[in-house]
Amino acid sequence: MNDLYYARIKSGELHPDPVQEAVLPEFARILDGLAATPQKRGLFRKKTAQAPKGLYLWGGVGRGKSMLMDLFVESLDIPVRRVHFHAFMQEIQSGLHEARKTQAKDSLAPVIDQVAEGLRVLAFDEMQITDIADAMIVGRLFEELMNRGIVIVTTSNRVPDDLYKNGLNRQLFLPFIDLIKDRMVVHELASDQDYRQNRLAGGQVYFTPVDDDARQAINAIWNDLTGGQGEPLILTIKGRKVTIPAYRNGVGRASFHDICGQMLGPGDFLAIADALRVLILENIPCLGRSNFNEAKRFVTLIDALYEAKVRLICSAADQPETLYVEGEGVFEFERTASRLREMQDENWGKSAP
Numbered sequence: 081m082n083d084l085y086y087a088r089i090k091s092g093e094l095h096p097d098p099v100q101e102a103v104l105p106e107f108a109r110i111l112d113g114l115a116a117t118p119q120k121r122g123l124f125r126k127k128t129a130q131a132p133k134g135l136y137l138w139g140g141v142g143r144g145k146s147m148l149m150d151l152f153v154e155s156l157d158i159p160v161r162r163v164h165f166h167a168f169m170q171e172i173q174s175g176l177h178e179a180r181k182t183q184a185k186d187s188l189a190p191v192i193d194q195v196a197e198g199l200r201v202l203a204f205d206e207m208q209i210t211d212i213a214d215a216m217i218v219g220r221l222f223e224e225l226m227n228r229g230i231v232i233v234t235t236s237n238r239v240p241d242d243l244y245k246n247g248l249n250r251q252l253f254l255p256f257i258d259l260i261k262d263r264m265v266v267h268e269l270a271s272d273q274d275y276r277q278n279r280l281a282g283g284q285v286y287f288t289p290v291d292d293d294a295r296q297a298i299n300a301i302w303n304d305l306t307g308g309q310g311e312p313l314i315l316t317i318k319g320r321k322v323t324i325p326a327y328r329n330g331v332g333r334a335s336f337h338d339i340c341g342q343m344l345g346p347g348d349f350l351a352i353a354d355a356l357r358v359l360i361l362e363n364i365p366c367l368g369r370s371n372f373n374e375a376k377r378f379v380t381l382i383d384a385l386y387e388a389k390v391r392l393i394c395s396a397a398d399q400p401e402t403l404y405v406e407g408e409g410v411f412e413f414e415r416t417a418s419r420l421r422e423m424q425d426e427n428w429g430k431s432a433p
Contacts, residue, residue: 099271139269145235204234219256330357353388364396369407
């Protein structure tokens with residue numbers, strides 16, 4: 081992995097960062113440990129040799145956590161799965177639902193078997209726990225995977241002690257935090273640099289009108305932030321599924337209709353804001369009486385993004401002040417227009433936690 085990191089610096093893709101370099105030995109430790117503990121096969125595959133401790137890499141947004149994870153995964157030549165934590169837990173919950181239909185005595189066991197089959201490394205991006213259903217099973221899930229010799233590496237914006245903070249029945253979740261501290265190395269990426277913000281600094285983030293020029297500009301930003309790669313992110317909020325059509329490394333991309341055209345409420349928008357660091361929102365129409373409900377959702381969405389300091393990149397039919405000029409709610413929209421203006425400033429959001 082070191083070779084990959086320094087090759088990227090030599091090519092100009094990355095800049096030297098001593099805080100990032102300080103975590104490279106942890107990735108090297110895991111790579112060396114995996115090479116020294118090959119996974120057993122056959123009847124005893126569930127009792128492997130002691131695998132190296134995993135890694136819980138946390139720090140502020142835009143510090144390069146996901147980039148380092150990408151380099152780590154690229155350097156592996158053993159079975160590895162890289163997945164966003166939200167998507168993984170959605171998969172686990174779906175597996176549990178199917179297992180319960182079979183009246184299985186232990187519905188989680190077959191789900192763990194399926195996840196673990198042939199796997200050596202699980203690489204999670206952006207671990208965060210907000211759902212009580214996830215909180216109640218994640219401890220056993222991780223422990224079973226670790227006991228089978230699977231190394232877990234994860235990034236997070238939160239120190240382990242802040243996971244599921246103020247959550248319902250949080251005392252039942254606390255053993256999972258202890259498990260992280262015992263079976264994983266917790267390393268803070270405490271850089272002052274916010275590379276994601278720096279890449280957007282000084283650049284246009286609000287495009288109007290919605291035309292080919294706007295689409296090309298937004299495509300260029302998406303490609304720059306994600307490498308042009310993305311997959312759907314499905315969030316489960318109180319049993320409802322909210323989908324961001326394209327997602328990678330904290331950056332989500334959706335159309336106005338994908339979010340504001342759906343029957344979503346404040347809790348859904350808060351969950352979206354919590355899951356993303358950057359939202360690319362395309363095709364915002366002119367708003368008024370004909371799409372009043374969509375306009376109300378848009379106002380709520382902007383409030384959630386604003387409070388969470390999520391960077392917004394968007395294309396719209398008109399300037400913020402003239403997006404909503406007639407019908408009920410025009411006065412209230414003035415605050416939204418003001419926030420849309422403020423969110424265009426290159427320094428906006430840099431104080432995000």
